[in-house]
Amino acid sequence: MSDVVLTSCVDYSTSEVESALERVLEPLGGLDWVKPGMRIVIKANLVTFLKPERAATTHPSLLCALVRMLTQRGADVVVGDSPGGLYNAAFVGKVYQATGMEQVEQAGGRLNRDFGHSPAEYPEGKVCRKFTYTSYLDQADAIINFCKLKTHGMMAMTCGAKNMFGAIPGAMKPEYHFRYPDPRDFARMIVDLDEYFKPRLTIVDGVTCMEGNGPTGGTPRHVGLLAASESPHKVDLVCAKLLGLERAEVPTLEAALERGLIPQTIEELDIHGNVQDFVVPDFQRIETGNGHLFEGDGKKLSSRLRGAFMAKVFSQKPKVIRRDCVGCGVCRDICPAKTIRIEKGKAVIERKNCIRCFCCQEFCPKSAMVVHRTWVARILEK
Ligand code: SF4
Ligand code: SF4
Numbered sequence: 001m002s003d004v005v006l007t008s009c010v011d012y013s014t015s016e017v018e019s020a021l022e023r024v025l026e027p028l029g030g031l032d033w034v035k036p037g038m039r040i041v042i043k044a045n046l047v048t049f050l051k052p053e054r055a056a057t058t059h060p061s062l063l064c065a066l067v068r069m070l071t072q073r074g075a076d077v078v079v080g081d082s083p084g085g086l087y088n089a090a091f092v093g094k095v096y097q098a099t100g101m102e103q104v105e106q107a108g109g110r111l112n113r114d115f116g117h118s119p120a121e122y123p124e125g126k127v128c129r130k131f132t133y134t135s136y137l138d139q140a141d142a143i144i145n146f147c148k149l150k151t152h153g154m155m156a157m158t159c160g161a162k163n164m165f166g167a168i169p170g171a172m173k174p175e176y177h178f179r180y181p182d183p184r185d186f187a188r189m190i191v192d193l194d195e196y197f198k199p200r201l202t203i204v205d206g207v208t209c210m211e212g213n214g215p216t217g218g219t220p221r222h223v224g225l226l227a228a229s230e231s232p233h234k235v236d237l238v239c240a241k242l243l244g245l246e247r248a249e250v251p252t253l254e255a256a257l258e259r260g261l262i263p264q265t266i267e268e269l270d271i272h273g274n275v276q277d278f279v280v281p282d283f284q285r286i287e288t289g290n291g292h293l294f295e296g297d298g299k300k301l302s303s304r305l306r307g308a309f310m311a312k313v314f315s316q317k318p319k320v321i322r323r324d325c326v327g328c329g330v331c332r333d334i335c336p337a338k339t340i341r342i343e344k345g346k347a348v349i350e351r352k353n354c355i356r357c358f359c360c361q362e363f364c365p366k367s368a369m370v371v372h373r374t375w376v377a378r379i380l381e382k
Helices: 014-028 060-072 089-098 102-106 135-139 160-167 170-179 183-197 232-242 251-258 301-314 330-334 359-363 375-380
Strands: 004-008 039-044 076-080 117-121 130-134 142-152 156-158 201-211 219-229 317-320 340-343 346-349 369-372
Touching: 004 014, 004 232, 014 060, 014 201, 014 219, 039 060, 039 135, 039 160, 060 076, 060 102, 060 142, 060 201, 076 135, 117 135, 130 135, 130 160, 142 160, 142 219, 142 232, 156 160, 156 232, 160 183, 160 201, 160 232, 160 251, 170 183, 170 359, 183 232, 183 251, 201 232, 219 232, 232 251, 317 346, 330 340, 330 359, 359 369
Parallel strands: 039 076, 039 142, 142 201
Antiparallel strands: 004 219, 117 130, 142 156, 201 219, 317 369, 340 346
8 A cells, every 4th residue: 555645636626636535545545444433523724714715725626425325325424623812612613614614514525513522542652641632533434534734834744744733723833833842852752643543534634735934824836636535644655755854853753754654755655646747846845943842852962952053043933024914902912921011002011921833824814924934044144
């Protein structure tokens, strides 16, 4: 069986997504494991209330096609996610409406309406041994992780692994940023969640990706890719390569490598499909400075100190573009460090308390918050 499958999907028309889904699943053994009566949860990326054409969320056309394939096999299918913000019927209902999720019910699936929380104990976790997650995942005999390929201010890229952070109820997410302010630990926490939930499949909507100021304020970029794997980390390793990201720049990949969940390079993977067909040479990425984060980890003191210095120098910061800021206060309300205030109708960041989680950048509805490279990093990385 292949580790990762790549296939072309040129647009979101019904016939195209149906044939692409068949092609991407077949080398992974298809859906023969789905039995009548099985409860399958599709964990989509529904980060916020943006329309599908903004390329921030998993496209409803792909979700509907998968729902039809699963229900034809007799499965009971629930589609859900916990967006950033309140995890209740009113807020998530607004997200369902904006992202086109109502089509999922017409296709025979159900949208999650259970907004309960469940506690988890996970002694095997590397950094996250106790956490709270969205209860609807308990309904699942199998989880299919259906993510969107985008840039991300903190993690450089969001794809398979990062999508499972959506298992944490929306209003609690800032707390997790506060618990894991170091991007390395945040990535290790995400890998813990992936290992706990063990999605049966990860499918990547890379038809129209997001480049630039992602994961919500960037620019849609047509790539024409549908990818799948049994491992969110292996498919992420390949997708990072397609976007021109080094493994070291994506902390979730480094955290997966630490645990032996991925090899060093994609050359060690069995990939079905031609990688070169999907490489985007001029993909507009976010310069996160993450490439220096894991330098010196676990080695001698001098090396660790050098790593810490480099991480500090190359760490990026959130920055308000004043002309675009409308003073709505979304960033102030979501900031886990409570370090943003609104002054004279504009957001102002008190930098000394900032933990660089980039929640403000992720959820600014006007794309007025961006990831800013320090002047030292700009000079040194020229
Ligand atoms: S969320 Fe964006 S537009 Fe609203 S106050 Fe913050 S920076 Fe300004
Ligand atoms: S200012 Fe932005 S990046 Fe800094 S802690 Fe607040 S939300 Fe996170």
